Each structure stands twice: as structure tokens, then as C-alpha cells.
Amino acid sequence: MVSRTPDPKSLITDLSQAELLAAADRQGAKVSDDQLKRWRKAGLVPRPTVEHVAGIRGSRARYPEWAIEQLVIVERLHRSIHRLDALRVAVWWEGHWVEPDALRASLIAPLDRLSTKARELTDDAEDPFAAADTIVSAMTIERASSGITSLLRKRLGSNADLINLIWTFLSLGFGAPGPWADDDRTDDSAPGFIELLERATGTDRMRLRRTDAGSWIPSDFDMAKFTVELQHVGAFDIQDMSRPIREASNVALEQARVDAEMFYDRLHAIGQVLEDLRDEEIPWLKALGALAPTDAADRSNLIRNMLILRAPAGDDSLGQVEALVEREHARFIAIGEIRAALPQHQSILRADIEQRLNELPPAQAAMVSEDISRFLDEHPATARALSGENPPPATNSRF
Numbered sequence: 063m064v065s066r067t068p069d070p071k072s073l074i075t076d077l078s079q080a081e082l083l084a085a086a087d088r089q090g091a092k093v094s095d096d097q098l099k100r101w102r103k104a105g106l107v108p109r110p111t112v113e114h115v116a117g118i119r120g121s122r123a124r125y126p127e128w129a130i131e132q133l134v135i136v137e138r139l140h141r142s143i144h145r146l147d148a149l150r151v152a153v154w155w156e157g158h159w160v161e162p163d164a165l166r167a168s169l170i171a172p173l174d175r176l177s178t179k180a181r182e183l184t185d186d187a188e189d190p191f192a193a194a195d196t197i198v199s200a201m202t203i204e205r206a207s208s209g210i211t212s213l214l215r216k217r218l219g220s221n222a223d224l225i226n227l228i229w230t231f232l233s234l235g236f237g238a239p240g241p242w243a244d245d246d247r248t249d250d251s252a253p254g255f256i257e258l259l260e261r262a263t264g265t266d267r268m269r270l271r272r273t274d275a276g277s278w279i280p281s282d283f284d285m286a287k288f289t290v291e292l293q294h295v296g297a298f299d300i301q302d303m304s305r306p307i308r309e310a311s312n313v314a315l316e317q318a319r320v321d322a323e324m325f326y327d328r329l330h331a332i333g334q335v336l337e338d339l340r341d342e343e344i345p346w347l348k349a350l351g352a353l354a355p356t357d358a359a360d361r362s363n364l365i366r367n368m369l370i371l372r373a374p375a376g377d378d379s380l381g382q383v384e385a386l387v388e389r390e391h392a393r394f395i396a397i398g399e400i401r402a403a404l405p406q407h408q409s410i411l412r413a414d415i416e417q418r419l420n421e422l423p424p425a426q427a428a429m430v431s432e433d434i435s436r437f438l439d440e441h442p443a444t445a446r447a448l449s450g451e452n453p454p455p456a457t458n459s460r461f
Contacts, residue, residue, distance in 0.1 A: 077127060097137075106160060170304040170308060295374065329350055
């Protein structure tokens with residue numbers, strides 16, 4: 063995905079403040095002089111370039127042309143988001159410019175609040191396990207109903223196993239060694255941490271299921287090794303959750319936003335269609351929907367996770383996923399549109415459509431094929447996406 067953050071080297075400064083506000087007003091964004099000033103100081107609108115014209119007393123402030131779209135976006139989001147921290151993150155989340163230092167501070171703030179509370183609760187803890195006990199006791203896991211919590215509880219089967227999993231993550235975050243060996247659990251019938259983690263992520267089911275192309279995951283995937291790598295890069299560190307964001311470059315933060323959008327939005331959309339086509343749940347893809355952020359804190363946490371994920375996963379692996387999503391997203395959306403438009407044929411429009419058509423009486427198979435062809439003739443954009451053709455280039459792109 064191409065960022066719409068403008069290139070400062072290519073900006074045209076040709077709008078007065080009055081012209082900027084009038085242009086935004088024509089697009090439905092009514093902004094006062096005072097609001098513009100506040101948003102400019104908050105890093106949500108670019109500062110104007112001050113020009114001194116020879117022979118004329120004083121100076122004049124000129125805004126770049128892209129500030130019109132920026133102001134319209136900020137005003138629209140401000141209708142429902144009033145806190146400046148949350149507004150900055152929301153504007154950036156949609157791919158628009160925010161002053162980098164102000165953005166970073168807004169991403170850090172909710173994570174620092176969590177870490178400060180965790181440190182206050184565990185100041186007197188004797189060891190990582192006691193610290194984890196304290197945090198778990200302060201949580202209301204039994205009543206938690208977020209998307210990810212509900213999904214984990216369903217996969218694990220009980221609150222007790224969910225609490226056990228969270229407690230172990232917290233222990234790791236406070237510096238405890240990983241419980242990778244089961245040598246001391248010979249008389250313990252309770253599931254171990256790796257077993258719980260594989261159940262929670264759906265890895266256990268994905269190991270058992272195979273497609274025509276093979277297993278959903280590599281045969282040599284080692285959950286314990288992967289978890290060790292995550293621990294080493296601070297994935298479970300609750301005492302300083304904002305460190306990855308503080309230490310990331312501006313380029314890395316933008317890449318993390320693109321990665322987050324790829325996973326929770328486009329890859330999730332592909333997963334929904336793929337599950338529908340195969341009539342089965344694909345656990346790793348199913349979980350992506352639960353990642354969709356609903357507020358600034360969710361977005362900060364997701365950016366943190368994307369920054370951390372790049373270390374063990376590697377740029378090459380994530381680059382391959384990005385290339386796959388870029389190539390297949392439009393095609394899978396087109397498949398979903400066809401299935402929604404032709405509900406009478408949904409039992410045929412599946413991954414093995416050719417086989418299903420061959421099993422139909424010739425006349426019925428011809429009717430299904432004719433309905434599909436008619437729909438595609440009436441929807442050329444969907445037909446292009448289905449065939450893998452690139453859409454026509456946009457002609458009104460500003461950046």
C-alpha cells in the first residue's frame with residue numbers, strides 16, 4: 063500500500079489561510095481560525111511557509127495545496143474523536159500526515175499508562191511469578207469480552223486455561239525463564255504452556271490439516287523456539303511496553319502501519335473468502351479479525367506488535383506475505399462479490415468449482431456458467447480483478 067503522506071520536497075505553497083479555510087468549507091469542513099491554529103500546534107495540519115515579498119511591508123503565510131485534503135480529513139475525524147492524542151493516531155491510521163514527534167508521543171501515551179500501572183502494582187513483588195500473580199489478580203479475565211479474549215477462551219475451552227496462558231506470558235515479560243520443558247510435569251495432567259499456546263493460536267489444528275499445496279504451516283515450525291525469539295525482542299515486556307515505538311525510526315513506524323493494515327484488513331478479507339470457499343475455519347486467518355483496532359490504544363498496541371514481529375519473522379518473510387496479499391486481495395474480494403450476488407449457486411461456487419460443475423447435469427452446469435458470465439459482463443471491474451488484471455491507473459492522485 064502506498065502511503066499518502068506527502069513528500070516535503072515536492073510541496074507547492076500557494077494558499078493563504080483564508081483560501082485554505084474556504085477550500086475546506088467547500089468540501090463540507092467548517093473550520094474556524096482558532097481550530098486551525100490548535101490543530102496546527104498539535105501537528106495535525108502543516109505549518110505555513112512565511113514569505114517576505116520585496117517592496118511590501120510584513121509577511122504572508124502560505125499553505126501547501128495538500129493541506130486542503132488534510133484539513134478536511136482532520137475535521138471529519140474530529141466530529142467523533144476529540145482527544146488530540148487519539149485524533150493524531152486516527153488521522154495517521156488513514157494514511158495521512160501527522161508531525162512525527164507528536165505522532166510518536168501519541169502512540170506511546172496509552173502504552174506508558176499501562177506500564178506505569180503494572181510497575182506500581184508489582185513494586186513489592188519478590189520474583190517474576192509473584193509479579194504475574196499480582197497482575198492476574200487485578201485483571202477481570204472472567205468477564206472480559208473483547209474479540210481476541212473471546213476467541214482465545216473459545217479455543218482453550220475454559221477461563222482457567224486462559225488465565226494460565228496469560229499468567230505465563232506475564233511471567234515471561236517479568237523475566238522468568240520459559241517453561242519449555244515438561245520434565246517436571248510427569249504427574250501433572252494440566253496442559254503445558256506450549257500446548258495451550260498452540261490451542262489458542264489454532265496451530266494444533268493447522269498441523270493436522272493439509273491442503274492440495276501441503277500443510278498450512280511449515281512442518282518444522284517450532285512454537286517454543288518462536289516464543290523464545292519473541293521473549294528476546296521484548297514481546298511480553300509489560301513494564302516498558304512503549305520501547306519498540308520509542309526506538310523505531312519514522313520509516314519503521316510507517317512500515318508497521320502498513321503491516322498492520324495488511325494483516326487485520328486485507329489478509330483478513332482474503333481469509334474470510336477462503337474459509338467460505340473451503341467451508342472450514344483457518345485458525346490463523348480467523349484470528350486476524352480480532353486484531354481490528356477500535357480505539358487509539360488498540361492501534362498503539364498493534365503498531366507495537368508489528369514492530370516486534372519483524373524481528374523474528376524477518377523482512378523477507380513479511381515481504382513475501384505482502385506481495386501475496388497485494389496480488390490476491392482484489393481477486394478474493396471479487397470472488398466474494400460473485401458469491402454474494404449469486405446466492406442460488408453458493409454451493410457450487412467453492413474452491414473446487416470445476417469438480418462441482420462436472421458433477422452437475424450438463425444443462426444445470428451450463429446455466430450456472432451462464433449466470434457467472436452474465437454477472438462478470440455487467441461488472442467489468444470485478445471481472446478484471448478475478449482475472450488478476452491490474453486496475454486502470456488513478457488519474458487524480460495528488461501524492
